[in-house]
Amino acid sequence: MAEDAKARWTFQWKELYDEVIDSGLCTGCAGCVIACPHDVIGYNHAPGEYIPFHLEEELGLDDCVHGQKGCTSCTRACPRFRDWETEADRHLFGRSRQDDEMSGVYKDVLLTRAVDDAVHELGQDGGLVSAILIWCLDNGVIDGALVSHLEGGDAGRAAWKAVPAVATDRESVLAGAGSRYTYSANTLALAEAREQGLESLALVGMSCQTSIGPVMWHRKVGKVGRPIKLNIGLLCSKSFDDAIFEELFWAKYRLPKEEMVKMNIKGVFQIWMRNGDYHEVNLKECHAWTREGCNFCPDFAAEHADISTGGIGKYSDWTLTVVRTELGRQIIMQMLEEGVIEGRPGDSDPDAIALMHKLSAKSRARWPTWADPTARAGLPASLVG
Numbered sequence: 001m002a003e004d005a006k007a008r009w010t011f012q013w014k015e016l017y018d019e020v021i022d023s024g025l026c027t028g029c030a031g032c033v034i035a036c037p038h039d040v041i042g043y044n045h046a047p048g049e050y051i052p053f054h055l056e057e058e059l060g061l062d063d064c065v066h067g068q069k070g071c072t073s074c075t076r077a078c079p080r081f082r083d084w085e086t087e088a089d090r091h092l093f094g095r096s097r098q099d100d101e102m103s104g105v106y107k108d109v110l111l112t113r114a115v116d117d118a119v120h121e122l123g124q125d126g127g128l129v130s131a132i133l134i135w136c137l138d139n140g141v142i143d144g145a146l147v148s149h150l151e152g153g154d155a156g157r158a159a160w161k162a163v164p165a166v167a168t169d170r171e172s173v174l175a176g177a178g179s180r181y182t183y184s185a186n187t188l189a190l191a192e193a194r195e196q197g198l199e200s201l202a203l204v205g206m207s208c209q210t211s212i213g214p215v216m217w218h219r220k221v222g223k224v225g226r227p228i229k230l231n232i233g234l235l236c237s238k239s240f241d242d243a244i245f246e247e248l249f250w251a252k253y254r255l256p257k258e259e260m261v262k263m264n265i266k267g268v269f270q271i272w273m274r275n276g277d278y279h280e281v282n283l284k285e286c287h288a289w290t291r292e293g294c295n296f297c298p299d300f301a302a303e304h305a306d307i308s309t310g311g312i313g314k315y316s317d318w319t320l321t322v323v324r325t326e327l328g329r330q331i332i333m334q335m336l337e338e339g340v341i342e343g344r345p346g347d348s349d350p351d352a353i354a355l356m357h358k359l360s361a362k363s364r365a366r367w368p369t370w371a372d373p374t375a376r377a378g379l380p381a382s383l384v385g
């Protein structure tokens with residue numbers, strides 16, 4: 001943003017509603033909710049919803065009294081408003097992404113996994129994310145993490161309802177290990193972390209959530225998220241509406257969610273049941289339950305995280321690890337040195353890296369041509385349509 005543009009930032013809920021929410025660009029990341037100093041943005045963390053709305057109706061649902069008086073926090077926090085990608089890139093990397101950097105700017109790619117068997121076993125892929133959180137808590141890098149748990153804890157496991165949560169020790173980190181493929185706006189756990197007096201946090205979130213911090217800093221509302229010191233991204237091509245459990249897995253395949261113990265996506269939707277049964281559901285069939293907020297999402301590779309993590313590649317119990325910032329590099333190097341995680345070079349699975357770039361391009365092609373063009377920059381001709 002140029003100096004004069006900064007001075008002219010007058011955009012408020014009215015513009016956010018019109019350009020992001022009503023247009024369909026909104027991912028439901030809840031960045032605007034945590035940034036609103038007047039607490040007038042509501043959010044239902046509920047099936048079929050996951051979208052912000054205005055709590056005051058004086059000016060209708062698409063305008064804001066505080067915005068009319070000059071408040072602009074919500075648009076400043078939104079990682080889908082106008083040229084969010086360049087702004088976050090500049091904040092994090094001091095430059096914009098080049099056309100050939102489909103998966104965003106990064107320093108290193110490697111494969112990692114937790115050395116601790118329990119962490120590795122509970123983790124979705126290599127258990128890297130949980131290992132980082134535990135190591136950072138043990139070493140005073142953070143005093144808490146914004147993660148996702150299942151509602152009701154272990155007792156509520158049967159409902160498979162992912163909710164934002166705060167983790168402050170090994171036990172609460174491991175309670176969140178593994179992936180749920182429904183949405184959890186982990187940013188919303190910031191309020192609880194503040195209540196607990198926590199000051200140095202890690203945010204774990206899908207790509208859409210990892211751009212919030214850098215965008216906020218660039219647009220001068222960074223202090224809202226100041227406690228978030230470390231940004232861990234989950235590679236992501238989509239999340240599903242909660243209704244998929246009833247309307248597909250149960251209605252068609254008679255798979256009760258109470259009996260599911262783990263799920264993963266590797267070309268197919270994989271489901272493991274308590275009795276040891278294993279099922280695969282064709283991903284094409286699942287598409288009808290894609291959460292609405294994902295339809296236009298251009299970021300597969302969590303391009304604004306310190307460390308982005310995914311499960312693609314031939315080594316299924318390793319985490320594909322994309323190190324983007326100096327902080328991310330220091331943490332991974334130190335953990336490797338201390339033997340908390342083991343690593344192998346990304347080059348040992350070049351197809352995984354190629355697939356990441358391919359899936360990144362595919363996601364970028366979803367970003368509509370009527371929106372700011374930067375997220376589509378560099379798309380191969382085959383995807384420009």
Ligand SMILES: Cc1cc2nc3c(=O)[nH]c(=O)nc-3n(C[C@H](O)[C@H](O)[C@H](O)COP(=O)(O)OP(=O)(O)OC[C@H]3O[C@@H](n4cnc5c(N)ncnc54)[C@H](O)[C@@H]3O)c2cc1C
Pocket residue numbers: 122123124125126127128129130131147148149162176177178179180181182183184185186204205206234235236237238239265309310311312319320
């Ligand atoms: C919705 C979703 C879609 C994904 N899609 C892909 C993909 O297409 N390709 C790919 O390579 N990788 C994808 N991933 C990432 C992958 O599943 C793993 O999360 C990642 O590889 C890290 O594995 P790990 O073993 O290191 O993490 P773990 O140690 O298992 O830690 C996982 C962390 O993710 C958090 N988490 C779990 N579910 C959610 C959720 N629903 N919302 C927010 N946070 C959550 C947990 O709180 C935990 O801290 C996706 C993840 C999610 C949640």
Ligand code: SF4
Pocket residue numbers: 016020021025026027028029030031032033051052077078079080081
């Ligand atoms: S994308 Fe995130 S910050 Fe932007 S309007 Fe939607 S929920 Fe709010």
Ligand code: SF4
Pocket residue numbers: 027206207208209236237238239293294295297298299
């Ligand atoms: S595809 Fe993933 S990163 Fe994008 S909006 Fe959906 S949940 Fe967020």
